Amino acid sequence: MKDGAEVSIVTVQRKGIPTTKTSAILVASIYAGTNETAAMLSASKGYVGVIANTRGKRLSKSDIKPLEYENTDVYEVIDWISKQSWSNQKVAMFGGSYNGFTQWASMKHKVHPALKTIVPMVAIAPGIDYPMENNVLHNYSYSWNFYVTNNKFLDFEASNDFNRWNTLKNTWYKTGVAYNKLDSLDGQENTLWNTYMQHPSYDEYWKKMIPYKEEFAKIDIPILTITGYYDDSQRGAMYYYNQHHKYAKNPNHYLVVGPYDHWTAQTKPEESLRNYKLDKSALINIEEDLIYQWFDYILNEKEKPSILKDKVNFQVMDTDTWMHKPSLGAMTNDTLTFHLSATKTDDFYTLKSKTNTSKIEMKVDFKDRESMNNTEYYPWPLEKENINLKDGLIFKSDALTEDVIINGSFFGNLEFSINKKDVDYSVIVYQLTPEGNYFHLSYFIGRASYAKDREHRNLLTPNQMTQVSFDNSKLISKKIEKGSRIVVVVNVNKNNNAQINYGTGKDVNKENIIDAKIPLKITLTGKSSISLPAWNFAKD
Template identity: 35%
Template sequence: MLLFSSLLSAQSKRYVIDSTLEIPLKDGTVLSCMLLYQEGAALPLPVVLRANCYPSKSDTIRAQYVADSGYAGVFVYNRGKSRSGGSFYPMENDAADNYEAIDWISKQPWCNGKIGMYGGSYLGFAQWATVKNIHPALRTIVPQVAVGPGVDYPNPGGIFLTYMLQWLKYVRNNHYLDDATFFDQEKWSSLNKEYLLRGLPFSALDSLEGSGMDTIFQRWIMHPGNDDYWQKMTPTPEEFARINIPILSTTGFFDDDQRGAIYYYNAHHTYGTAAALKDHYLFIGPFDHGGGQGGKRRDTIAPYIIDKAAMVDQKQLVLDWFNYTLKGGPKPAFLRDRIAVFAMGENKWHYFPSVEKMNTDTLSFYLPAKPEETMTKRKRGGRKPLVFSFDAADTADDTLTIYDANSAVITEAMFSRKQLITLATPPFDKDLILNGSISAELWMSSGTPDADLMLSWWEVDSEGKRWPLAHTAQRLSLSIDKAKPSYWKENEIYHITLKEGAWMCKQIRKGSRIVMTISPAANLYWQKNYGAAKDVSQQTLLDALMHELRFYPESHINIPVM
């Protein structure tokens, strides 16, 4: 062990740190571990653990952050990361390895037998993986902006993200992080454009990148649906039912992994016991992926300016949570009820006991027969469908940049698409607060076996300004059975439900309309689906089909209102 000093809060502090610890696993692999606590602390201490695939120089600072509040800060690194043995196979070993790591930590003389976990993104997923089999020493988790494998990454809606290869190179090229490769945006933009404009198969993306076949990339594309490969990484319904520890979940309206975070929250509330649900809290506000896990908060996420009232000190909230769960202190004062959600525009936090009790109404609007017609509150007569046609061979929209570079917000570039239908509700006659996920109930038929569909929703105010609310994308062949492709029969009518759009809470002003776009999910960030009845990862431009999607009169959207 080593002693070192640090100047924090204008006060000199000294810490005990040991970065040479090793955790032996049953299969012979050894995980590297770092321990840090304040010099002079009365051992043993409760432990705050981060199971981490992103080794960084800032890990010491993060460990100091919890050590200053009377904990032992512990980092355990995934196989193949830092000094850990083995190879890093993302999301495959976390559940079993973290159980063994917690068992080892709980038996150390500096641990008092109480362990909590926190962290965001992959580290959020790692906590949900860990509670598949809860170790008695694990007393709480704080999953922040948690990735949901098979749910929001790497294949939301059954559509692979081109970003997945970029991320794999970042975390698997060496034992630390390959920043040079990952942050070379010109490289990745050029690669994705070449794949799309040449009409190449998605399976060739790794070879096209230049460093040869990537075994994990190739493994992942064998599983486009949320099948057993992904499902076994996180709790089953039976495992959700056995969770019996307090949980604080956090995410943001503009978080790229909000879909994963909300999936876990909803699954626990579907399968968990009433006693366990009383201690599962959700914190959601106008934050991006970094801000939703206590990182730097952006006061502007274009076109939104975030009010100061939203800027709760999330780092302090996490410390207060650990004081509550690991030290028997009071519940954090901010958590007045089990859901804390910030309403933009109204600029106020609201608190609710459950999702079921947070809203007062649901507004439904039915799709018209023609784009120039207005959506209506009542289903129109007749059977004439709204028709959307496009040519999958047309690359005009494929290389559009439709996302904010730093969040999940889509930009007005969406409206420059060639292949697009735009629909609108009538203007609202009073203010209302949208709270939750806009969903779509669609009765559809298709002239092709498959297509990737993207919907987006916007508030267009009385002055014509567009405010992005949410979007969702879905592969039609994975819309009925989410686990395995089922190709659509020509002209047969199917009913699908799209409810995975982002949770948004925003005041919608009187005179505003909700505008909805329908387009192919074809852009620089997504795998291209040409529509054939074959594995999309093997399709090329030669498989491109003319599409005709029909939306029948029963089709409508649902807008949840606080």
């Protein structure tokens, strides 16, 4: 690298002496030792497979620096590839998760002339969806840092030491010590984690890693983004997609999304996902077929993949069909809007079609470490017979009078007052089927003080009514049959999976159980609404 650092590179070619110059398929990855099969597949398809590992990994003598230097290093790797004797000066990139992030990072400053296309799958966006989600720092990334930095390859022993990680989060929760004491409890310094905690806002530390605002405008190459409805990094993938469309003029950017998670959206989905049986049409081979059909289309002027009938291509769960639209906005022609109401039947409050004068109260005692809140936000399994009716405020709609397809990301506007300066809140949306099962559609977790601006914290005024809006939930497409009901769970995030925001207004990482003297009291009003974007065939 120009600054003297080293990046380790592996190339894979077909046997024999090449007679023509060849395009390269590049994977830029921190996961040293795991991408050789992908490079060999590229070679078998007639390309040169190239793996570039993050500086410090594999044979590099440099210090291991996750995230920080991909914005320059990957560009230099592309430049190096373009100057090889076998290169035809055409480079394509693909990869998922971290390996999706590196593709966008390579274009932070400019697009290399040799880079002809990228295929980012389930791409993380540092500071957006990793290691925090809507400014709430989750502790799953704590162990990842050791996994990728303990040695030149990967420390599977540390990563798979579930007893260590479960003991750590449970001890932290039970004792009520500050979040910034995690590595003290663990007994091993976690330098990268401590760095994360110094940047709770989307500040310059995060902005330097990937394109920011107008920097997306210069990205003019064809792009195929792939993600899943249950991909943990979906909001990262969609952040890039949305920002590119916001700042670039008519970007040549396609989207494929279906009932996949973080793994199957990079490979080939199995027949079932978390106990849900996929439609046959969803069973596409992403890693072996779709990706290389795209590369052949862009690099070799062959036919476009048949699934890409429009710019936005999504599988509609429970219909065994795909829909194809020119934009995300075109996915929707109707909206189901529900307002919270204090009217209660059995264990359920009511969702109503109109605003009302209701006030619904909830108290959360942060001193209480025998129980947790918002423990069922994560969609696993997707369908179950029961949910915990004591965890949060549970609202239920009337039965739907016709079939409808939920298409897109649900959004909401919560009007409430709290006796604190901040709160981490959650909204989960279920389909209650006519058979009485709960199907997890989507969820949102966010910090109220960052609802208006992820770059600047704006504290709430205690005991004053405020409105907090959000639209960054995970998108989904699913048929909701007649007779189903919509169930909404509004909650406060208090569990062992993420920071606990005690609401003092101080740095959340420094708050501890001493700050929990007064329970949080939140009062929601009937002006609060949850809206589900929908496709109504009667309006088509």
